[in-house]
Amino acid sequence: MNRLVARLEGLLLLLVVVVGTLGVAVPGPGRLVDQSGAIDPTLAVLVLTTGLSIDAAAMSGARRRWGRLLVVLAVSTVVLPPLAWGVGHLVAGPVRDGVLAVGVAPSEVASVGFVGLVGGEVAVAAALVGASAVVTVLAAGPALELLANASSVHPVGLLATLGLVVALPLLAGSALRQSLHLGGRILDVGRLVGLLSLLGLLWEVASEVQLRSEYVMVTVALLGFLAGAAVLGRLVSWGLPPHAEPGVLLPIAMRDFAVAAGIATAAFGPAATGPLGIYGFMVLLFGAGAGRLGRGRWSRRHPPR
Numbered sequence: 001m002n003r004l005v006a007r008l009e010g011l012l013l014l015l016v017v018v019v020g021t022l023g024v025a026v027p028g029p030g031r032l033v034d035q036s037g038a039i040d041p042t043l044a045v046l047v048l049t050t051g052l053s054i055d056a057a058a059m060s061g062a063r064r065r066w067g068r069l070l071v072v073l074a075v076s077t078v079v080l081p082p083l084a085w086g087v088g089h090l091v092a093g094p095v096r097d098g099v100l101a102v103g104v105a106p107s108e109v110a111s112v113g114f115v116g117l118v119g120g121e122v123a124v125a126a127a128l129v130g131a132s133a134v135v136t137v138l139a140a141g142p143a144l145e146l147l148a149n150a151s152s153v154h155p156v157g158l159l160a161t162l163g164l165v166v167a168l169p170l171l172a173g174s175a176l177r178q179s180l181h182l183g184g185r186i187l188d189v190g191r192l193v194g195l196l197s198l199l200g201l202l203w204e205v206a207s208e209v210q211l212r213s214e215y216v217m218v219t220v221a222l223l224g225f226l227a228g229a230a231v232l233g234r235l236v237s238w239g240l241p242p243h244a245e246p247g248v249l250l251p252i253a254m255r256d257f258a259v260a261a262g263i264a265t266a267a268f269g270p271a272a273t274g275p276l277g278i279y280g281f282m283v284l285l286f287g288a289g290a291g292r293l294g295r296g297r298w299s300r301r302h303p304p305r
Contacts, residue, residue: 001188008195009113016284019199020277023206030207034270042200043262044165047133049194050109051173052187065124065244072236073131076252077139079232080104085147087224090217097268098260098275099221100148104140105260106132106166107251110198114254114287115246124247132251133170136259137162144267161266166259201258206277208270215278222279226286229253250290254283 008015023030084103088096107129115125141158177187209215233252237245257280264272 001185001192005188005191005195008192012110012195013284013288015199016202016281019203020206020281023203023277024209024211027207027209030204031270034204034208034265034273039201039204039261039265039270039273040161040165042197042204043258044169046109046194046197046201046258047166048169048173049190049197050129051170051175052177052190053112053173053194065121068240068248069124069127069131072248072252073128073135075236076132076232077135080229080255081143081147083228083232084225087221087228090221090224091214094268094271095214095218095275097148097272098264099218099225100144101260101264101267101272101276102222102225102255102257102279103147104136104143104263105255105257106136108254108256108283108287109258110284110287111250111254114290115250118246118290119243120246120250121244122247124244125251128248128251130170133166133259136263137167140263141267144263148267158263158266162263165262198258201261202277202280205257205261205273205280208274209277210274215274218275219278222275222282226253226279226282229255230286246290250287253290254287255279257283 081100081103084100088099091099107125109129112122112125112129115122137159140162141156144158173190230249230253233249236252237248240248257276260279261273261276264276
């Protein structure tokens with residue numbers, strides 16, 4: 001099982017391209033699934049498996065950087081939603097709402113894996129992912145109500161949805177691992193289910209992408225957001241030891257497209273999730289590219305003994 005999951009994770013980018021292309025090329029089934037409300041349950045399963053991957057012992061290693069992490073979390077919470085709001089004005093209608101949802105989403109879960117690939121502090125990345133999920137649950141509703149200027153956004157309802165599909169599954173997964181001392185094959189099964197859930201969500205949101213000229217500007221807007229978030233990640237990681245930089249930079253630069261899709265669906269409806277399929281491609285490609293570049297830079301700074 002471990003070898004199977006590792007093999008699939010190694011093929012993640014290829015799987016992302018295949019699944020995303022299938023969703024765009026044959027959107028009918030995905031849109032039908034979206035209309036049945038499948039995004040939230042799929043997201044809950046993904047977050048539950050994320051909780052299973054959280055090792056409390058490893059997380060304790062992030063405590064020595066708690067002050068820096070609080071500053072990083074505060075800065076990203078303040079800066080990223082207005083950044084998404086700004087680039088979102090390149091487009092209009094439901095797709096603008098989808099771009100805005102990226103700005104209030106938490107750090108991308110996959111960023112933890114990419115940090116591990118470059119030899120960074122995985123515990124720091126995991127701490128940021130978990131803390132940003134809590135911030136999203138509490139702050140996404142008020143932020144969208146303020147920035148979207150839309151009466152359809154109900155912070156209380158969005159808070160309840162995020163509590164059910166993000167906060168509770170995350171806590172449940174972590175509690176199950178710690179209380180039952182899960183390990184080995186069960187955790188491998190969790191990784192497999194999480195990977196399939198991630199691809200399922202990408203298929204669902206990619207099916208909302210429409211091959212129209214409007215989506216050219218959506219792509220430009222999302223590239224602008226990703227570039228701005230990457231610059232912010234670099235700034236807030238400035239001064240850290242080299243091995244600690246990716247644990248801050250990647251989680252800040254990469255926002256969770258799956259949670260963003262859940263937010264967009266709850267706040268604006270499935271039509272707003274189209275940009276999240278594009279962003280899912282972008283953010284995973286960015287993580288893989290940054291991983292390759294960072295791994296090379298790390299090996300130059302710390303040659304093998």
